[in-house]
Amino acid sequence: MSRKSKRKQATQDAPAPQAPARSGGISRRSLFIAAVAALLLAFVSGALFYSSEKAQAAQRLAAKNRELLASAHSPSYGNADARVHIVEFLDPACETCAVFYGHVKKLMADNPGRIRLSTRHVPLHQGSEHVVRMLESARAQDKYWEALAAVFAGQDRWTVNHRVYPERAWPALEGLGLDLERVRREMNAADIAARMERDAADARTLGVTKTPEYFVNGRPLPRFGLEELQALVREELRSAYQ
Amino acid sequence: MSAPRAPGAAAPHPSDAAWLLVFACWLVATSATLGALFFSEVMELPPCTLCWYQRIFMFPLVLLLPMGLFPFDAKVVRFALPLALAGWLVSIFQVLLVAGWIPESIRPCSQGVPCSEVQVEWLGFVNIPLLSFLAFSTMNALLVAAHLRSRP
Structure with missing residues (x-):
C-alpha cells in the first residue's frame, strides 16, 4: 500500500462508511x-x-451618428468656441439627472470657457413631456437654463416616486422673470413639438434608453457613473488644451 | 480487468450514483442562477414578477444542495424537492402565458415588465421562461432519480 492511499484512508474514517469521499478517481x-x-x-x-x-x-x-448628437436646435450653454462639448440627454423628472446637473455645472465652472453643454430632452417618465414643453417654451424668453435649474431644484415637489404631477412644476418657474402666461400659451406650438420629436428620434438612433446619458466630444461614457464622466471630460480637456 | 482497488478507495455503491445525481442537480441550479443574474445584472433586463417567484425557488438550491453533498445525505432530496416542484409549477404557468394559452385576463403582471413579454429569443423559440422550465424539469427529474437510487 502506498503512503498516499494510507493518508486517504485515514481521512476517510470519519464519514459514514456508505459515503466514501472518492468517486471515479x-x-x-x-x-x-x-x-x-x-x-x-x-x-x-x-x-x-x-x-x-x-x-x-x-x-x-x-x-x-455624430452629426445627430447636438443638432442646431438644442439649447447650448457656455463658450461657443469651447473645444470640449458635452451633449446631455436628460429627462427633467429624472432624479439622477437633477443630481448630475450640479456636477456638470461644477465641471464647467472649474474649466471656464473650455466646456460647452448642450441638452437634449428624453421625457421617459409619463407626464414629463409637459415639463419639457415648459422648458422649450421658456427658451423663447431666453430663460431656458434658469428654468431647467429651477425645475431640477424643485423636482421633489412635482415628481414623487417617479410619478410626475406636471401642474405642480409651475410654481418652480415663478420668480425667474418669466411671463408664465406666455409660456403656457406657446408651449403647445408646432415648432416645440417638432424639436421634441427630433430629440426622441435622435435618442432612438443613438441607443439612448436611460437618462442622463452623456457624450463628450462625441464619445459615450464607457460605463455610467459620475467618476466616469469626470474622467472622460478630463481626458478630452487634456487632449484639447495640451 | 480492473486493477485491484486500494483498500481505502470506494467500491461501487448505490450512494455514488445518488451523489452524482444530486451534484448534477446543483450544477443545473447554479448555472440557472448565474444565468438569471447575467440577464438581470449584466444585460440589465428587468425581471418580471413570475421570474422573481422562480428565483425564490431556484436560488436557495445553490446553497442547500451542497449541504447534502458534503457529507452525502440522501435526505437532502426531501428538502430540495418541494422548492424544485414549486418553481416548476410557476415556470409551467409562465411558459403557458408566453405561448398565449392562458388568456389575458388572468395575467398576474400588470405593472413593470409583462411576464408574457419575450425579451430574449434564440433560434426562434428558446426564450428565458423556456430555459427556466427546462432547468426546473431537469432538476426535478434528477432529484427523483437520486431519491430512487439512494433507497436501500
Whole structure:
C-alpha cells in the first residue's frame, strides 16, 4: 500500500462508511470546487466580454451618428468656441439627472470657457413631456437654463416616486422673470413639438434608453457613473488644451 | 480487468450514483442562477414578477444542495424537492402565458415588465421562461432519480 492511499484512508474514517469521499478517481470535493470555479469564471468572463462589447457598440453607434448628437436646435450653454462639448440627454423628472446637473455645472465652472453643454430632452417618465414643453417654451424668453435649474431644484415637489404631477412644476418657474402666461400659451406650438420629436428620434438612433446619458466630444461614457464622466471630460480637456 | 482497488478507495455503491445525481442537480441550479443574474445584472433586463417567484425557488438550491453533498445525505432530496416542484409549477404557468394559452385576463403582471413579454429569443423559440422550465424539469427529474437510487 502506498503512503498516499494510507493518508486517504485515514481521512476517510470519519464519514459514514456508505459515503466514501472518492468517486471515479477524483475526489468529490475537488470535483465540486472545480465546478464552482468553472461556473464563476464563465460568469465573470461572460460579463466582462458582454460589457466591453456593449461599450464598443455604443462607441461605434455614436461615431456613426455624430452629426445627430447636438443638432442646431438644442439649447447650448457656455463658450461657443469651447473645444470640449458635452451633449446631455436628460429627462427633467429624472432624479439622477437633477443630481448630475450640479456636477456638470461644477465641471464647467472649474474649466471656464473650455466646456460647452448642450441638452437634449428624453421625457421617459409619463407626464414629463409637459415639463419639457415648459422648458422649450421658456427658451423663447431666453430663460431656458434658469428654468431647467429651477425645475431640477424643485423636482421633489412635482415628481414623487417617479410619478410626475406636471401642474405642480409651475410654481418652480415663478420668480425667474418669466411671463408664465406666455409660456403656457406657446408651449403647445408646432415648432416645440417638432424639436421634441427630433430629440426622441435622435435618442432612438443613438441607443439612448436611460437618462442622463452623456457624450463628450462625441464619445459615450464607457460605463455610467459620475467618476466616469469626470474622467472622460478630463481626458478630452487634456487632449484639447495640451 | 480492473486493477485491484486500494483498500481505502470506494467500491461501487448505490450512494455514488445518488451523489452524482444530486451534484448534477446543483450544477443545473447554479448555472440557472448565474444565468438569471447575467440577464438581470449584466444585460440589465428587468425581471418580471413570475421570474422573481422562480428565483425564490431556484436560488436557495445553490446553497442547500451542497449541504447534502458534503457529507452525502440522501435526505437532502426531501428538502430540495418541494422548492424544485414549486418553481416548476410557476415556470409551467409562465411558459403557458408566453405561448398565449392562458388568456389575458388572468395575467398576474400588470405593472413593470409583462411576464408574457419575450425579451430574449434564440433560434426562434428558446426564450428565458423556456430555459427556466427546462432547468426546473431537469432538476426535478434528477432529484427523483437520486431519491430512487439512494433507497436501500
